[in-house]
Amino acid sequence: MAAIRPDILRDDQARADYIRGVRLLKHEPTTLTTDRFGISGRARPVYTYDLFVIWHVLAMNTAVPPGGDAGTRNAAHRGPVFLPWHRVMLRWLEAHLQRVLGDPDFGLPYWDWALDGTPPALGGVANPAASALWRDTPDGFGGQGSPVRGGGFAFDRADPTSFRVRIATDSSGALRQVTERGLARKFGQNAPFGSPRLPRTGDVRTAYNTRADPSLADYDRPPFDVSSRGFRNRLEGFTGPGLHNQVHLWVGGDMAPASSPNDPVFFVHHCNVDRLWERWMHRNGRQYQPDMTAPPNLLGHRIDDPLVSPFAPASKPDTPGGVLDVSALYSYDVLP
Amino acid sequence: MQPDTADPSQPAFLATYLAGLPQPEHEHTGPARSVREDDFDGHHVVITTTYEITVDGRPLDVHIGLSNDGSAHCHGLPAYQLPSLVDLVRVLIRTFPDEFSPQPTPGDGHDGHDGHDGHDGQHTNDHGGAGSSGHSEHGDHPEHGDHSHVRDHGDGDMHGDDRPGGQ
Numbered sequence: 001m002a003a004i005r006p007d008i009l010r011d012d013q014a015r016a017d018y019i020r021g022v023r024l025l026k027h028e029p030t031t032l033t034t035d036r037f038g039i040s041g042r043a044r045p046v047y048t049y050d051l052f053v054i055w056h057v058l059a060m061n062t063a064v065p066p067g068g069d070a071g072t073r074n075a076a077h078r079g080p081v082f083l084p085w086h087r088v089m090l091r092w093l094e095a096h097l098q099r100v101l102g103d104p105d106f107g108l109p110y111w112d113w114a115l116d117g118t119p120p121a122l123g124g125v126a127n128p129a130a131s132a133l134w135r136d137t138p139d140g141f142g143g144q145g146s147p148v149r150g151g152g153f154a155f156d157r158a159d160p161t162s163f164r165v166r167i168a169t170d171s172s173g174a175l176r177q178v179t180e181r182g183l184a185r186k187f188g189q190n191a192p193f194g195s196p197r198l199p200r201t202g203d204v205r206t207a208y209n210t211r212a213d214p215s216l217a218d219y220d221r222p223p224f225d226v227s228s229r230g231f232r233n234r235l236e237g238f239t240g241p242g243l244h245n246q247v248h249l250w251v252g253g254d255m256a257p258a259s260s261p262n263d264p265v266f267f268v269h270h271c272n273v274d275r276l277w278e279r280w281m282h283r284n285g286r287q288y289q290p291d292m293t294a295p296p297n298l299l300g301h302r303i304d305d306p307l308v309s310p311f312a313p314a315s316k317p318d319t320p321g322g323v324l325d326v327s328a329l330y331s332y333d334v335l336p
Numbered sequence: 337m338q339p340d341t342a343d344p345s346q347p348a349f350l351a352t353y354l355a356g357l358p359q360p361e362h363e364h365t366g367p368a369r370s371v372r373e374d375d376f377d378g379h380h381v382v383i384t385t386t387y388e389i390t391v392d393g394r395p396l397d398v399h400i401g402l403s404n405d406g407s408a409h410c411h412g413l414p415a416y417q418l419p420s421l422v423d424l425v426r427v428l429i430r431t432f433p434d435e436f437s438p439q440p441t442p443g444d445g446h447d448g449h450d451g452h453d454g455h456d457g458q459h460t461n462d463h464g465g466a467g468s469s470g471h472s473e474h475g476d477h478p479e480h481g482d483h484s485h486v487r488d489h490g491d492g493d494m495h496g497d498d499r500p501g502g503q
Contacts, residue, residue, distance in 0.1 A: 030351035038359040048347040054354050060414050061360035069371070070360070070411060071401030077414050092350065099345055171432040172398050173411030174360070192416070192423035193430055226403055226417060238417055248415035256431055258414050310344065310353040 003094065003107035003330040005275070008268050009132050014109040016139050019152035021097035021106070022264045025049040026163055028100065034177055039167065041177045050167050052093055052261045057175050059085060059308045060258050064300030073225055073301060075308035080220045080290060080301040082236050083277045084320040086270050088309045091329060093267055107330055110271035113247050114336075117198025128198050128250070129187045133265075141265055146253060147182020153264055155182020168259045175259075183263055184253035194256070195242060195249035203241040204276065204336060207234045208283060219280075220289045224298055230289070231280050235273060244273050278326075279335040286324040370402040389425060391436055398428065 006014045026049040033043040037054055046054070059076035063069055073079030076086065094108040116131040118124025125131055134143040135151060142151025149155065153163040157180075164180040188196050210217040215229035222228065226238035237245030247269050248255045254263045261267070281287075288303045299305060306317035343349055367386040374381040389396040400421065401409050408421045413431065418424045429436050 028347060030347040032348070032351040032355055036351075036355040046351060048350075051347065051350050051354060055350075058354065058357050058360065061411055062358070069401065071370075071399065071409060095345065096347070169412060171396075171410075171412045171428045171435050192418050192420070192427050226409075227405060237415070245415040245417075256415065256427075257412055260415075308357070310350055 001105055002328060003098075003105055004333055005107040005271060005330055006109050006333045008109035008111050009115075011109060012139065014107065017101055017103070017106060018097070018109055018264070018268070019139065019141075021101045022049060023152065023161070023163060024100040025096055027161065034167070037175060039175045039177055044166070044177065047166070048096060052089065052267075053167050053259050054175060055089060056261045057169055057173065057258045061173055062308055064308075065296065065298075068297065073298075075300065077236070078226050078238075080224055080232055080288070080298075081307060081320060083232060083274070084288075084318075084323050085307050085309070087274050087277075087323050087326065088307055088318050090267060090270055090274060091326070092310070094330070108271050109268055110275050110332070111265065111268040112272055112336075113269065114199050114201045114204045117250075118200045118202075122201065124201070142183075142185075144185040144187045144253070146184035146186070148185055149182070153183055163264075165254065165262050168254075168262065169257050173258045185255070185263065186252035188250055189252050194252045195246045197246075198250045199241055199243050199246050201336075203243065207231065207240065207243065207276070208280065210284075217284050218289060219284075219287055222290075224290060224294075224301060231277075231284075235276055235280075243276075244269075275332045276336065278332060281324065282335060288320050288324060368396075368398065368400040370400060372402060372404055374404060387421070389421075391425065391429065392438070396425065396428070400424070 008015050008018070026047055028048040029045050030048055030051060032046050034041065034046055035043040037046065056076065060074050061070055062075040064073055064075045064079070064081070071078075073081075075081065076089075090108060094106070097108065098104050098106045111133060115123075116125055116128040116133070120126050129143065133141050136142055136154075137150075138152050140151040142148040142154055147155040155164060156162040163183065165178060165183060166180055168176060168178050170176050186194065188194065190196050206212065207216060213229070215221055216231050216234060218230045220228055220232040221230040226233065226236075229239065234240045235243050237243045242249070248260060251263065251265060251269075254260060255266065255269075290298050290302050292302050292304050294302050301320075303321040304319050306319060307323075309318040367388045370385045370387075372383045372385070374383075385402055387400055389398070389400070398410050398412065403409070403417070407417050407419050408424045409417050410424060410428070413424070413427060416424065416427060418427070
């Protein structure tokens, strides 16, 4: 049975299960140690949740195609594969959550951040930092701070079962070990350090308005990078009001650097990004650009190119085209 | 019992896959270098830009990239695309404060900024509880002792230092 992904603020059980599952993965050894991933320092155990931090960092440092510039496009960001690659990553986390929760029907919840970013007069909340998501109770994510001291991911150095950050990046984007510490968040910083507001529902609506911008009916357009017109780049946030990028910047702290999956809000944020993409495909068809006629400098971003995912070396690799229809695996309770 | 690296549902499967990925290169020597290319009216344009960036006199070993609109980005901050390289360095300083801490003197017990154990480069101060405005108690410009120096070698379109940053 396909999982149904719920709104994290409307499904208390899903939110509690997500927090419990993340904490279980955070303390589940993988049998591999940090040295196997080229992380300097004494070899220490790597836990399942932290694999997703490593995966994100490696993918965004991987130039696609090989020999290119990861700053132009990489295996996870700044180009067409942004949405397919994160879809695959989320599905892997969801599968591991289903396993440790013993619930094959568990659906990864999404955070509809645009509702929290919308002012009360427009149907939203007065203060996004006071959203129910950030409750300090065990069924909340805790608020901001360094470390975050409340909620299900609070840090307590004396409690080895509490949530902790073990692997991060340095300023060059390289993986590094850190002394185990708590999460850091710093909401709503001004530019250039962050974003003073979350995206609003109107910003999301505008991303579907093909009358105002006909390019939004296309998934992506040349030159297929951060300057492109089209839906992918609007949702990734390098054009328009910011959307995906803006959420990372608003949360701040551990959501800012390449190791942003350290904050469990990363996955419920990206689940909402995936939901917005799914909505776009309902309106515009399960289309993707570029196709396989695109030039070699787009190798790795074309519709049938293998993604940087564990199935890439297999006979049937994950590709952008292969993940456009996921209805056999999951669906969303509501599309915007 | 051996870990099952053939069963995708087991953590060892993903772990073994990730351990086998090529390790990215992070070592850069000399000035940061960015190459932009453009095809225009039948002409192929290549613009190579190099930067020497120091913070408190120490070289900043960060791969800076420039997009064709002149905005700057780096691997360490994937969600940032800033019109000002000065702003980018400021964000790096704020995000990785321990990498920009004063250089240790012999015998003071510190281990430099090379990423050794026990040296977490992020967020070591409490910045207030939920519901605050989120503005830094240090102000929004890092005018608290850091001195960054960005030398532009030949890029004529980086004039954005007074433009608003962020997304």
